[in-house]
Amino acid sequence: MTHQSRTASGDRLTRSLGWLSLGLGIPPLLRPGGFVRALGIDDAPGRCAAAALVGVRELAAAGGLLALTSPAWLWARVGGDVMDLAMLGSSLRDRSSWDRRRTVAATATVAAITAIDTYAAITRSRSRVTETTGTTTVSEPPQKVYDRWRQLASLPVFMAHLDEVRVTGERTSHWRAVPVDGRHIEWDAEITEDVPGERIAWRSIDNPDIWNEGTVSFLAAPGGRGTEVHVRMRYALPGGRLGQFMARLLGEDPRQQLDDDLRRFKQVAETGEVVRSEGAPAGKRARHEFPQHPARPLAADELEEVRA
Amino acid sequence: MKANCWVRPNKVEVQDVPDPAILNSRDAIIKITSTAICGSDLHLLDGYVPTMQEGDVLGHEFMGEVVEVGSGVDPAKLKVGDRVVVPFPIACGACTACQAGLYSVCENTNPNAGLAEKFFGHPTAGIFGYSHLTGGFAGGQAQYARVPFADVGPLRVGPDLTDEQVLFLSDILPTGYMGAEMCEIKPGDVVAVWGAGPVGQFAMDSARVLGADRVIAIDKEPYRLRMAEQAGYTTVNFEEVDVRSELLELTGGRGPDKCIDAVGMEATHGSHLIGSYDRVKQAARAETDRPHALRQAILSCRNGGIVSVIGVYGGFIDKFPAGAWMNRGLTLRTGQCHVQRYMKPLLELIQRGRINPARVITHRLPLAQAPHGYDIFKHKKDNCEKVVLTP
Numbered sequence: 001m002t003h004q005s006r007t008a009s010g011d012r013l014t015r016s017l018g019w020l021s022l023g024l025g026i027p028p029l030l031r032p033g034g035f036v037r038a039l040g041i042d043d044a045p046g047r048c049a050a051a052a053l054v055g056v057r058e059l060a061a062a063g064g065l066l067a068l069t070s071p072a073w074l075w076a077r078v079g080g081d082v083m084d085l086a087m088l089g090s091s092l093r094d095r096s097s098w099d100r101r102r103t104v105a106a107t108a109t110v111a112a113i114t115a116i117d118t119y120a121a122i123t124r125s126r127s128r129v130t131e132t133t134g135t136t137t138v139s140e141p142p143q144k145v146y147d148r149w150r151q152l153a154s155l156p157v158f159m160a161h162l163d164e165v166r167v168t169g170e171r172t173s174h175w176r177a178v179p180v181d182g183r184h185i186e187w188d189a190e191i192t193e194d195v196p197g198e199r200i201a202w203r204s205i206d207n208p209d210i211w212n213e214g215t216v217s218f219l220a221a222p223g224g225r226g227t228e229v230h231v232r233m234r235y236a237l238p239g240g241r242l243g244q245f246m247a248r249l250l251g252e253d254p255r256q257q258l259d260d261d262l263r264r265f266k267q268v269a270e271t272g273e274v275v276r277s278e279g280a281p282a283g284k285r286a287r288h289e290f291p292q293h294p295a296r297p298l299a300a301d302e303l304e305e306v307r308a
Numbered sequence: 309m310k311a312n313c314w315v316r317p318n319k320v321e322v323q324d325v326p327d328p329a330i331l332n333s334r335d336a337i338i339k340i341t342s343t344a345i346c347g348s349d350l351h352l353l354d355g356y357v358p359t360m361q362e363g364d365v366l367g368h369e370f371m372g373e374v375v376e377v378g379s380g381v382d383p384a385k386l387k388v389g390d391r392v393v394v395p396f397p398i399a400c401g402a403c404t405a406c407q408a409g410l411y412s413v414c415e416n417t418n419p420n421a422g423l424a425e426k427f428f429g430h431p432t433a434g435i436f437g438y439s440h441l442t443g444g445f446a447g448g449q450a451q452y453a454r455v456p457f458a459d460v461g462p463l464r465v466g467p468d469l470t471d472e473q474v475l476f477l478s479d480i481l482p483t484g485y486m487g488a489e490m491c492e493i494k495p496g497d498v499v500a501v502w503g504a505g506p507v508g509q510f511a512m513d514s515a516r517v518l519g520a521d522r523v524i525a526i527d528k529e530p531y532r533l534r535m536a537e538q539a540g541y542t543t544v545n546f547e548e549v550d551v552r553s554e555l556l557e558l559t560g561g562r563g564p565d566k567c568i569d570a571v572g573m574e575a576t577h578g579s580h581l582i583g584s585y586d587r588v589k590q591a592a593r594a595e596t597d598r599p600h601a602l603r604q605a606i607l608s609c610r611n612g613g614i615v616s617v618i619g620v621y622g623g624f625i626d627k628f629p630a631g632a633w634m635n636r637g638l639t640l641r642t643g644q645c646h647v648q649r650y651m652k653p654l655l656e657l658i659q660r661g662r663i664n665p666a667r668v669i670t671h672r673l674p675l676a677q678a679p680h681g682y683d684i685f686k687h688k689k690d691n692c693e694k695v696v697l698t699p
Contacts, residue, residue: 137404139402139403139404139407225404226404256422259422260421260422263421263422266403266415266416267400267416270400270402270403270415270416271334271400271402271416271457272333272334272380273332273333273380275332275400275416275417275418275419275434275456276331276332276419277331277419277420277434277443277444277445277446277456278328278331278365278444278445278446278454279361279364279419279420279440279443279444279445280419280420280443280444281331283419291361292361292420292440292444293444294313294361294362294363294364294365295361295363295364295365295437295439295440295444295445295446295447296311296313296325296326296363296364296365296446297309297325297326297327297328297329297365297446297454298326298329299326300326303329306331
């Protein structure tokens with residue numbers, strides 16, 4: 001199953017980029033020589049032909065973005081931008097540019113547009129469902145561990161990405177994640193299966209910012225070692241595969257997140273709280289703190305921040 | 309307060325840092341009265357342990373007086389005014405590992421467990437002043453320290469014993485003892501100990517307490533061998549003789565029944581050729597540890613014997629004699645010491661005069677001279693065996 005958290009349709013940025021393509025496509029088709037000179041480059045026939053092709057490409061992208069509204073056309077724009085940067089760069093190198101200032105300005109403009117196109121393409125790409133599993137063993141009987149987890153409002157104590165969980169009904173709750181780039185991601189969820197001491201299943205409802213569903217199972221561990229907690233979750237991050245790759249680069253590997261969350265769940269269950277060190281004083285945000293605070297006592301203002 | 313901090317490889321410095329504060333409810337703040345430099349601190353100094361950061365407070369052997377306790381500390385177990393020795397591994401006391409007495413692999417005390425897992429496959433416990441891989445906890449070469457799970461680890465001691473008699477219960481005495489205990493010593497056993505540093509000396513003392521017939525010390529520093537000799541042990545200087553032949557000579561050709569590696573990852577070698585081979589590979593990061601003592605212990609041990617490793621290793625080794633180990637039925641045992649398990653029984657041995665830990669102390673310095681202490685300990689200047697610092 002594929003879930004679309006956001007598509008290109010009806011999106012202001014995507015439409016703006018469509019109009020930009022249209023605006024950029026017409027001049028090089030009508031007057032290729034004039035277009036090339038405006039960039040500060042001499043108008044040899046080969047270059048005029050290239051300019052005309054750029055015009056055709058831009059019109060195609062405009063049509064794609066305004067009529068078909070597929071994010072693939074945003075990626076096409078990114079590809080076109082890269083070609084343009086390559087052509088501008090080569091005219092700077094082979095001295096066919098007679099006004100370097102104009103050419104440099106054009107290159108800078110295209111670079112800026114490339115950044116906007118890339119941002120739009122990543123954020124508008126169809127999101128893909130990812131499945132993540134994680135497990136830990138807690139030295140308490142299954143019923144007790146289940147009871148702990150069922151207190152949904154206390155999940156943010158150990159889950160790094162959660163700011164707040166509000167129980168809104170017998171089976172429903174409202175979830176708010178810690179802000180990412182200043183934006184709060186929120187969703188409502190309902191419990192779809194609830195077997196005390198054994199299993200809780202949930203899914204997001206009502207057009208969530210992040211579609212997600214999953215189960216957490218509680219199994220007696222062998223040898224009286226307490227309870228194995230097994231979490232299996234599926235969710236759709238905006239940005240598709242590339243978005244996930246970027247997230248991983250930024251240290252947001254979802255599997256690791258889940259492992260760390262479960263480790264802290266175990267800490268809370270077995271010791272009463274999330275363990276803090278001078279290097280990771282905020283406890284649940286440890287992974288985002290590399291390089292960490294040095295392993296030395298915190299100054300008064302740092303302490304205040306941690307305790308806030 | 310003043311604290312001895314890691315600045316970069318081969319550079320430590322006493323700096324002014326903030327006083328520690330309670331971060332978790334079961335923390336206590338200790339006013340430190342005595343602290344020591346450990347051989348494993350030298351691995352940090354030398355830059356062989358990854359994830360050190362500039363400004364990290366060093367030190368994991370310390371004791372002092374409780375000056376503040378968090379709201380969650382059980383008053384029956386610890387209160388303000390108590391005099392305590394602090395074990396170096398931080399342990400919660402509640403997880404399966406702690407319940408089984410495996411405190412140094414406590415499952416809950418390393419906030420950077422996810423990182424440690426990448427290095428070691430599974431994470432290990434938090435340790436004071438010992439890199440961010442073991443949690444990023446500020447250490448005890450300082451005037452004060454925060455001690456998590458203060459009602460689990462710290463051992464209360466009465467006023468009848470001096471700091472110097474009990475300080476080493478924090479690490480090196482239990483570590484040496486565990487090294488000997490893992491050997492399952494039986495009457496008549498000959499035990500060889502590689503490394504006559506402080507941990508090696510305590511492994512020898514412990515082997516004797518546990519009933520070894522003869523204890524052999526292997527090192528190259530004459531003053532360290534002299535210290536072992538004065539305590540009644542046979543000595544072998546690996547710069548003067550071939551260790552394996554000498555051990556065969558001393559054991560009627562059998563080899564030592566039990567062998568203890570109290571050296572670890574920065575071993576030196578009698579043969580410059582082999583020593584340089586490992587040194588170059590380590591510098592090139594083709595192996596991270598120089599395992600010469602371990603190789604020699606395995607090759608020297610008698611058939612079916614036990615090789616016990618308490619010297620610290622951090623990463624990977626090369627030329628591990630797996631053939632000797634497997635075909636001759638050797639048992640290899642190791643671990644960071646589960647200090648909490650040994651503190652009380654060893655305190656008793658000290659009280660009864662069976663072990664005198666203060667015998668290894670050669671230097672007493674103020675905390676302000678910690679960098680000098682590291683220097684003489686590392687370079688074995690001035691016959692330095694063990695440095696105790698007073699804040």
